[in-house]
Amino acid sequence: MVIGVLGLQGAIREHLEMLASLGVKTRIVKSAGDLEGLAGLVLPGGESTTMRRLIDRYALLAPLRQKINTLPMFGTCAGMILLATELEQGDVHLGAIPMKVKRNAFGRQVDSFETMLAVEGIEVDIEAVFIRAPYVERIDQATRVLARIDDEIVVVETDMHLACSFHPELTNDTRLHRYFIEKVKKQRSVHVI
Numbered sequence: 001m002v003i004g005v006l007g008l009q010g011a012i013r014e015h016l017e018m019l020a021s022l023g024v025k026t027r028i029v030k031s032a033g034d035l036e037g038l039a040g041l042v043l044p045g046g047e048s049t050t051m052r053r054l055i056d057r058y059a060l061l062a063p064l065r066q067k068i069n070t071l072p073m074f075g076t077c078a079g080m081i082l083l084a085t086e087l088e089q090g091d092v093h094l095g096a097i098p099m100k101v102k103r104n105a106f107g108r109q110v111d112s113f114e115t116m117l118a119v120e121g122i123e124v125d126i127e128a129v130f131i132r133a134p135y136v137e138r139i140d141q142a143t144r145v146l147a148r149i150d151d152e153i154v155v156v157e158t159d160m161h162l163a164c165s166f167h168p169e170l171t172n173d174t175r176l177h178r179y180f181i182e183k184v185k186k187q188r189s190v191h192v193i
Contacts, residue, residue: 003040003184004029008054010046010078014169018177032063040072040184043079045131045167048103051078052093061093068096072187073161074180080163081134088137097161098140105135105152105165117166119155119176120146127173128154128166135165160187 005015007028016026019042029035043051055061067073073096075083082093086100106113112132116125136153139145147155147164154165155176162183168176 001025001039001184001188002027002037003042003181004034004038005042005044006051006079008058008060009051010044011076011167011169012044014167015042015044015076015177018169018174019181022174022177022181024181029060030058032060035063035067035071038071039188040074040180041067042180043073043075043082044169045077045079048078048081048093049090051082052091055093064094068094069160072180072184074177074183075161075163076169077131077133077165077167080136080165083161083163084136086138097156097158097163098142099136099153099156099163100138101134102137103134104132106130106133115149117147117149117154119179120144121179122175126168126175127171128164128168129170130166133165157183 002025003019004027005012007030019026081101083096084101085095085098088102114129117128118125142158143156145153156163162180
């Protein structure tokens, strides 16, 4: 099983290291050919506008969109923005998770914070690092909420995909990555039958 990390901009190395620490083979994805044979794909935190420009430059938008229904994706921070079907402001990127996302919803860089967060499906609270983080304003019935801060939705999933507003790769807590790996394994078993 190989899980790719979109390698255009953002916290690429941190995701690769975290996945490797869990015994997963990884691949940096910078071209359409790099998507072949992947079991899952991580869309890292970074700057979503810059990431979209690079996705366009490397002709990755159409290949990524073609994989929406077959390749589990995990978006963190900017990756969550890339996966949304609707944005409060700006054009939709991949449109994989039925949700409306607001960019920089918790404020600017100086408003960044860390907190312990209860996530459904994970027994003990996880450490969550929010940096110019988005949140989810609205979901539809295909999307499940796994965590909130006050009333703001910060972790969601569908049967195929997972997204969070924060940067789990900037901590030593691997549980959200483990959760994604289990989701990938489940999808692989569904497609094998």
